Amino acid sequence: MNVTATQDITVLDLPFFDVQVSDTTPGSEVARLFEQNYSLPGIIVMDKKGFRGMVSRNQFFQRLGRLFGIEVYATRPITSFLDSLSIPPLLVPAEMTIQNAAIVCLARPVEYVYDPFVVTMKDQPPHLVDFLALILKQTELLTAAQIEAHAQRVAAVSASNAKSDFLAHMSHELRTPLTAIIGYGEILIEDVGAGQIGESLPRLESIVSAGLHLLEMINGILDLAKIEARKMDLFLTTFSLPDFILELTSIVQPLMKKNGNEFSVISDHAINEMHSDETKLRQCLTNLIGNAAKFTSQGHVGLNIQKETLEYGDWLIFQVSDTGIGMNETQMSRLFEAFYQADSSISRHYGGTGLGLSLTKQFCEMLGGNLTVRSAVNQGTTFTMKVPVRSKERAIHVSSLNQNEI
Amino acid sequence: MKRILFVEDDEMSRDVISTRLSRSGYEVVMAEDGYQALDVVSTQVFDLIILDMSMPGLSGWETAKKLKASPGTASIPILALSAHTMSTDRKRALDSGCGDFDSKPVNLPRLLGKIEALLGSSKQATT
Numbered sequence: 001m002n003v004t005a006t007q008d009i010t011v012l013d014l015p016f017f018d019v020q021v022s023d024t025t026p027g028s029e030v031a032r033l034f035e036q037n038y039s040l041p042g043i044i045v046m047d048k049k050g051f052r053g054m055v056s057r058n059q060f061f062q063r064l065g066r067l068f069g070i071e072v073y074a075t076r077p078i079t080s081f082l083d084s085l086s087i088p089p090l091l092v093p094a095e096m097t098i099q100n101a102a103i104v105c106l107a108r109p110v111e112y113v114y115d116p117f118v119v120t121m122k123d124q125p126p127h128l129v130d131f132l133a134l135i136l137k138q139t140e141l142l143t144a145a146q147i148e149a150h151a152q153r154v155a156a157v158s159a160s161n162a163k164s165d166f167l168a169h170m171s172h173e174l175r176t177p178l179t180a181i182i183g184y185g186e187i188l189i190e191d192v193g194a195g196q197i198g199e200s201l202p203r204l205e206s207i208v209s210a211g212l213h214l215l216e217m218i219n220g221i222l223d224l225a226k227i228e229a230r231k232m233d234l235f236l237t238t239f240s241l242p243d244f245i246l247e248l249t250s251i252v253q254p255l256m257k258k259n260g261n262e263f264s265v266i267s268d269h270a271i272n273e274m275h276s277d278e279t280k281l282r283q284c285l286t287n288l289i290g291n292a293a294k295f296t297s298q299g300h301v302g303l304n305i306q307k308e309t310l311e312y313g314d315w316l317i318f319q320v321s322d323t324g325i326g327m328n329e330t331q332m333s334r335l336f337e338a339f340y341q342a343d344s345s346i347s348r349h350y351g352g353t354g355l356g357l358s359l360t361k362q363f364c365e366m367l368g369g370n371l372t373v374r375s376a377v378n379q380g381t382t383f384t385m386k387v388p389v390r391s392k393e394r395a396i397h398v399s400s401l402n403q404n405e406i
Numbered sequence: 407m408k409r410i411l412f413v414e415d416d417e418m419s420r421d422v423i424s425t426r427l428s429r430s431g432y433e434v435v436m437a438e439d440g441y442q443a444l445d446v447v448s449t450q451v452f453d454l455i456i457l458d459m460s461m462p463g464l465s466g467w468e469t470a471k472k473l474k475a476s477p478g479t480a481s482i483p484i485l486a487l488s489a490h491t492m493s494t495d496r497k498r499a500l501d502s503g504c505g506d507f508d509s510k511p512v513n514l515p516r517l518l519g520k521i522e523a524l525l526g527s528s529k530q531a532t533t
Contacts, residue, residue, distance in 0.1 A: 168492055172460070175489035176416055179511040183422030186514065190429065206418055 011101045011119050012094045014137055016127035021055075023047040027074040027081055030055055031064065041130040042116040045078055051126050053082040054089035056115040090117040091126075102138045105131055169339035173217055173354065177210035184210075213353070220355030224338060227362045234366060236391055238275045241316075242267075245305065248282060252289040259297040261322075263289075267305040271316065275390040280363045284371075287356040288320040288383045294352070295381070296324030307389070314389040315369070321382040327375040335373060336361045360385075367391045407433045408453040408525060413443040413469065414487075415461040423456075423487070423512055430518055440464025444472060447479050454524055459488040459499060467502040474503035483524040487512070 019037070021030060023045055034040055034057055045052045055078060063073050063084060073081050090108060092101050105117055117134075119127040184203040191197055226232040245267055256263045285303070292301040304319040327335070334340045339354040364371045369387035410432045414420040424434045435450065437443040439461050447455070455473065459466035466486060473479045486499035489510040496507040505527070506520050 168490065168495075171491060172489040175491070175510050176419065179416075179489065180418035180422055182511045183419075183426060187422065187425055187429075206421075210418060 009098050009137075009141065010094060011092055011096050011098065011129060011134070012121075014098070014119075014129045014133050016119065016129050017041065017116075018044070018125065018127055020044045020046050020125070021078060023052045023079050023082075024077050027060075027064075027076060027078055030060065030078050030081075031074060034060065041132075042128050044118065044126055044128055045082060046125075051118070051120075052079070053085075054116065054118055054128065055081060056089075056112075058114055059085065059112070087112060090115070091120050092117055092129075094119050094121045098134065098137050098141060101134055105134060166338055169354075170221060173339060174214065177214040177217075180210040181207050181214070217353045217355065220353050220359060223359055224355065224362070227359075227366070232366065234277045234391065234393065235279065236275055236277055236393065238273055239278050241271050241274050241305075242269075244274075244278065244282070245303075248285055248289075248303075251282075251286055252293070255290050255293045256301065259293060259299075261293050261296050261298070262300045263293075263302070264300070265303045265305070268307050270307045271314070271389060274316065276367055276387060277363075277391065280367065281387065284360040284363050284385060285318060285320070287360050288318075288385065291352075291356065292320050292322035292324065292381065292383075296322040299323035299380075308386075315386050316389055318385040318387070319382055320385070321380060323380045326377045326379050326381050327373075328377050332373055332375055336371075407431065409433045409435065409451065410521070411435050411437060411443060411446060411450075411452045411455045413437045413440065413455065413461070413466070414458040415439055416458070419458070419510065426512070426514055427456075430514070432521075440466065440469035440472075443469055447473065447482070452482055453528070454521060455482055455484045456487050456521075457484055457504065459486055459490060459495065467498060470499070470502040470504050481528065483528045485520055485524055487517075 017040055019033060019040060021033070021043055025045075030043060033043060040057065042054050042056045044054055060073070060081060063069050063081060066072075073084075087109060090104065092104065096104075101117070106113065108115070114131050116128050116130050119129055121127075184207050188200055188203055191200060223232065245265060249263075249265060253263060289301060289303060299322060301320070301322045304317075304321070306317045306319075308315045308317055336357050338358040340358075361371045364385055364387060367387045368391050369385065371386075372384045373381065374384070375381035408431075410427060412420070412424050412427065412434050414423065414436070415438055420436055420438070424436055427434045435446060435452070437446050441464050443455070443457070444464070457466045457470060461469075464472075466488070470484050470486070473482065473484060483505040484503060486496075486502075486504040486507045487510060488495055488499065488507070491509040499507045505524050508517050508520050
C-alpha cells in the first residue's frame with residue numbers, strides 16, 4: 001500500500017467554507033445566509049478576540065424547529081445558539097491527515113457526528129470543512145490504496161513467477177553441458193580401464209568445449225545476479241573513443257570470417273573522449289556485433305557511431321546492423337529475457353548462452369542509456385545502443401526510452 | 407537384444423547417452439526430434455522409447471501423446487529423460503503418457519534400473 005502518499009494528504013487539501021459572522025449577528029441573519037447557500041454546511045462565528053464558535057446547519061435548523069425555537073434563536077444574537085450546544089466545535093490542526101481527522105470526527109457524540117469541523121492554522125483565519133467532504137476523500141484514498149495494493153500484489157506474483165522460470169531455465173541450461181562432461185568422463189574411464197583410448201580425443205575436446213560453455217554461462221548468471229543485487233559496480237574512466245573503436249574492431253574482425261561476412265565502421269569524429277565503463281561498453285558491443293555475425297551469412301555487419309546532443313547532455317548512438325536472418329515480432333518481444341533464444345534450436349545451431357542480450361541491456365541501463373532493436377524476418381536486425389558520453393556513478397534510468405522499437 | 411529409440415536434440419547428450427546405452431547391451435537407434443521419432447517408429451519396431459522433453463519442433467510431451475494415441479505404438483513404454491527436473495516436469499511427462507521419468511545428467515545405474523523396470527512391465531502386459 002502506498003502509505004506515504006496517503007499520509008501526505010491533510011485536511012488542508014479538502015474544500016473549505018469561510019463564511020463568517022460576528023457574535024452579535026441575530027439568528028435570523030444566520031438563517032438567511034444558510035438559505036442563500038444550500039451547500040453551506042456551517043458558519044464560523046468570530047468575536048473581538050477571534051474565533052468564538054461554529055454554527056452547524058443541522059444543529060441550527062433543528063433548534064429553530066423546536067417549540068419557541070424561532071423566538072429563542074432567530075431573534076437573539078447567535079451566541080444564544082452557541083450556548084445551547086453541549087460540546088465545543090471540533091478543531092483540527094491543518095497538518096492532520098485525512099485518516100486521523102476521520103477518526104476524531106467519527107468519535108463525536110452521535111447527534112454531532114455529521115457536523116462540519118474547523119481547521120485551524122497559525123496566523124490565519126479558521127476554515128470550515130464539511131464532514132461529507134472528509135468522508136468522500138477518505139473513501140477515495142482507501143480505494144486508491146486498495147487498487148495500488150492489488151497492483152503491487154500482482155507485480156510481486158509476476159516477479160516471483162519470473163524468478164521461478166529463471167531458476168528452472170538455469171537448472172536446465174547447466175545440466176545440459178554437465179550431461180556431456182559427466183557422460184564423456186565416465187565413457188573415458190571405461191575406455192582407459194579397458195585399455196582402449198583410440199577414440200578419446202574428440203571426447204576430451206567435447207568435455208573441454210562443454211566446460212567452457214558452462215563457465216561462460218556461470219559468469220553470465222553471476223553478472224545478472226550481481227546486477228539484481230545492485231552489487232555490480234561501474235568503473236568509470238575517461239578514455240579515447242577512436243582508440244576504443246580501433247581495439248573493438250580488432251576483437252570483432254576475426255568473428256566475421258566464420259560466416260564470410262564483411263564488417264565496416266562508420267564513426268562521427270566529433271567526439272574524442274568519453275567517460276564511461278570501458279570494459280562493460282566493450283562487452284556490450286562485442287556481444288551485439290558477435291550476435292550480428294552469428295545470424296548473418298555472406299552478408300554485412302556494420303557499426304555506426306553518431307553523436308546526439310540533447311538538453312540533458314551528449315549521447316553516443318552505437319548502431320549495430322546486419323543483413324542476416326532477422327526476427328519476427330514475437331521473437332523480438334522476448335529478446336531481452338534471460339535464457340530466451342528465439343528458438344531453442346538456436347543455441348544448437350548458433351551457440352551462445354541466452355544471457356548476452358539480457359546482460360547487454362542491463363549494462364546499457366547501468367551506464368544511464370538504453371538498448372532497442374528493430375528487425376524483420378530475412379531483412380536483418382539493427383540494435384541501437386544509446387549511452388551518455390559522460391556516464392554518472394549513479395545512473396538515472398530513462399525507462400520510457402527502454403521500449404522496443406518494433 | 408532389446409531395441410531402444412533414443413530421441414534427443416542436443417548433439418553431445420545424444421552421443422554420450424547412446425554410447426552408454428549401447429555399451430550396456432542395447433541396440434540404440436537415434437532421432438533428433440519428435441517428427442523424426444514418429445517417422446522412425448512407423449517403419450521399425452522398438453521395445454522402449456527414451457524421449458527428451460524440451461525439443462524444438464515437436465516437443466517430447468507432444469510426441470509422447472501422439473505415440474500413446476496411435477494403436478501401432480501405444481504399447482511401447484516411454485521413458486522421459488529431461489534436464490528439466492522440477493517436480494512439475496516429472497508430472498507433466500507422466501501426464502503425457504510416459505511410464506517413468508529420469509533426469510539429466512544421467513546416473514547410469516539408475517537409468518538402467520528404470521529401463522529394465524519399464525521393459526519388464528511391458529513384457530508382463532503383453533503376455
